[in-house]
Amino acid sequence: MQIDMAATPFGARYNIMNSTVTPRPIAWTVTLDEEGKPNAAPHSFFNALGSDPAMIVLGLMKIKGQDKDTAAYIRARPDFVIALVAEHDAEAMNKTATDSPRGVDELAMFGIGTAPASVVAPPLIASAPVNFECRVRDLLDYPGQTVVIAEILVAHIKDEFILNAERMHLDTPAMQLIARTHGAGWYERGTDLFQMTRPSYADLTGDQK
Template sequence: MELDLLGEHADRAYAILAGLVMPRPIAWVTTLNEDGTVNAAPFSFFNVFGDDPPLLIFAPGDRPNGTPKDTALNAKRSGEFVVNLVSEELKEAMNGTSATLPHGVSETEHMGLVTAPSSIVAPPRIAAAPASLECKVHSIQEIGSNRLILGIVHRVHVQELLLDREHLRIHQEIYHPVGRMGSPNWYCHTADLFEMVRPK
């Protein structure tokens, strides 16, 4: 079946693309509101896109009324954000921070999440996250109703047990972040791994 995502099936583009391009990593983004409270929200239109410089992109969709979400407003205003990655143990808390709360209510406080200071950006990290990436905004691209926030990763915090200190590699066999699958409510575990050696 052929689908026209710019025409007849445009209203189903999100469901179709989100249901096909998966699993997707989850960017659990912390930013600071204007009053200094911590905003935390998950986004699955996210990935890393290079290493020189270390570049990631996430796309916070707009609210149903078409206005930008707090994460987008905060990142644009301050030029800083932190991407926290989501472990199995944090999946419920991550999901809880996707709820729409009254303006000024911090998701981290609402969910009882402990934060830790970042090293070079003002927004804090989620202390229990397996890894956190401190980022400064490189640029923000708006394409139609899509808002892409490009960030340069300045610092990485990773739980010590996940890091092979000798080779500075992540122990893939014990790192199992949660992945996002199709809409509206599907997620996946990432513990079922296999290796394939790239041919020379």
Template sequence: MEFDFETLAADDRYKLLTSTIVPRPIAWVSTLSKNGVRNAAPFSFFNAMGKAPALVAIGIMANSDGRMKDTARNILDTGEFVVNLVPRLAAEAMNLTSVDAPADVDELTLAKLDTRPSLKVRPARIAISPVAFECRLHTPIQFPSQLLVIGEVVQAHVDDSVMLDASRLYVDTPAIYLIGRMHGRGIYATTDSTFEMPRPAPFVDPLETEKARE
């Protein structure tokens, strides 16, 4: 079937996007308000976008009543945030922090989550997360009902237990046991099922090869 996204309602576009672009990694974002209130919330419109500079992008939709989410407001106000990745053992706590709570509610306390101080930004990182990226706001792109945050990673934290060889930056990725979002409102996937394929050999133009033989 064909779907015209230029005429389709926003909720219907969302339904098609989230039921087909799967699995999606989860950015468990910790922020501080300009008044110092801690906030944590998960977002699955997220991924890494480059290395020079190291960029991550997060899509933050507005609340159902059109209000900007606390995470978006905090990032715009302070220019700082931390992306914590979500291991399977933290799934329930992550889910709890997705609650639509008032701005003065500390979701980290609500979910009984310990934190660790960051090195370069004010928001703390979530202790149970084996990987966390401290970020500074690079580019905000605002739309009437959502904010696209492009952040520059300025510090990475990777737990010693999942490092195979720190000198060579080899990470035991399966040991992190991250989860991702699937279709529907509450369906998730784990990363314990993988397969491997060798990359193709460098391309060789057969015409050029033939000319070289002549």
């Protein structure tokens, strides 16, 4: 079946994206409202864009053309925190996805511990294996979504996951990060791994370039 995406109704188009681009890492995004109160929400339209500089992207869907809280707060104050979600934080993360009214501090409400960030104002999530302090580099405004491209200014990685601090070899499996997959409410653990070394051109052809 060939699908004209732009001509497909919103719900079906969302399902195609949600069910094909998997697994998606989850950004647990912490912003501050106008009064300086924290706001937290998970986002799986999220990924790394490159490492020079260290860039990430977030796809923040609008509701009837209006930004949800995260996008509105990032527009007003372009600094935010992304925590990566370990399995032990799954339920807490899921609670922060509820449609709580603007101004509710989901971190306080659900007893999610925080720690101060070093260069941005929103707090880190204390239990997360990894927190990134981020600053917006580009904000793309579409009728149905706001796309935020941001630089990671500071990365916080819990010491227990650092295998080699000089080369920054990390014990990613030990972080037990979860990811979103197809359908409503399905998640993946990153436990079914295999390894493949990348061959050189010469390995494959016997030729030297």
